[in-house]
Amino acid sequence: xxxxxxxxxxxxxxxxxxxxxxxxxxxxxxxxxxxxxxxxxxxxxxxxxxxxxxxxxxxxxxxxxxxxxxxxxxxxxxxxxxxxxxxxxxxxxxxxxxxxxxxxxxxxxxxxxxxxxxxxxxxxxxxxxxxxxxxxxxxxxxxxxxxxxxxxxxxxxxxxxxx
Numbered sequence: 001x002x003x004x005x006x007x008x009x010x011x012x013x014x015x016x017x018x019x020x021x022x023x024x025x026x027x028x029x030x031x032x033x034x035x036x037x038x039x040x041x042x043x044x045x046x047x048x049x050x051x052x053x054x055x056x057x058x059x060x061x062x063x064x065x066x067x068x069x070x071x072x073x074x075x076x077x078x079x080x081x082x083x084x085x086x087x088x089x090x091x092x093x094x095x096x097x098x099x100x101x102x103x104x105x106x107x108x109x110x111x112x113x114x115x116x117x118x119x120x121x122x123x124x125x126x127x128x129x130x131x132x133x134x135x136x137x138x139x140x141x142x143x144x145x146x147x148x149x150x151x152x153x154x155x156x157x158x159x160x161x162x163x
Contacts, residue, residue: 006104008050009068011039013077013101014108016093020120026098027120028081031088033058034128036065037135038119044139045115053142059135060142072097088128129156 015038020027029035040060043049051062069091072078077097080089093101105113123131136143136150143150 006048006050008064009072010101010104011042011049011051012065012068012072013093013097014105014116015039015042015120016078016091017098017101017105018113018116018120020117020124026093027124028090028092029124030086030090031128032066032069032091034088034124034131035069035091036061037131038123039065040135040139040142041123042115042119045119046112055142055145057145057147059132059146060139077101127160130160 012035015035016027016029017025018027019025029038037059039049039051039062040053043051043053051064053060053062055061069078073080076094077100078091079094080091082089108116123134126134132148133150133154136146136148
């Protein structure tokens with residue numbers, strides 16, 4: 001992992017810093033639900049990710065993530081961008097956030113960097129409905145309180161995948 005103690009919110013910074021399909025560090029994450037799901041999937045690979053997830057409206061949820069997003073925005077380490085064509089906020093590192101997380105990221109061991117890269121590459125560009133369905137089906141104990149119609153979600157998935 002790394003030698004210094006990590007703050008819980010450092011995992012958000014690390015995920016935002018990690019490259020994804022573009023192979024560029026700092027690839028943004030679109031939407032709070034996607035960020036939440038990527039952090040949840042990261043915790044499945046790295047047990048030291050210090051968020052506690054519970055079943056909620058859209059599957060696994062950690063209310064701590066909302067607190068950390070707010071804190072990271074107040075300290076100007078991340079920012080959200082609203083785009084007219086997009087209904088979800090886009091999370092990205094600020095210049096200051098990029099500098100701060102680089103030293104954290106550089107201290108990660110190979111396995112941690114690999115897990116961050118896999119999460120970002122595999123799920124950051126996946127259609128949100130497919131990501132939610134994947135999480136619900138693989139970790140169905142976190143879908144017990146969902147407000148989403150799973151049959152409808154499966155239908156959307158079938159349309160997205162051409163079935």
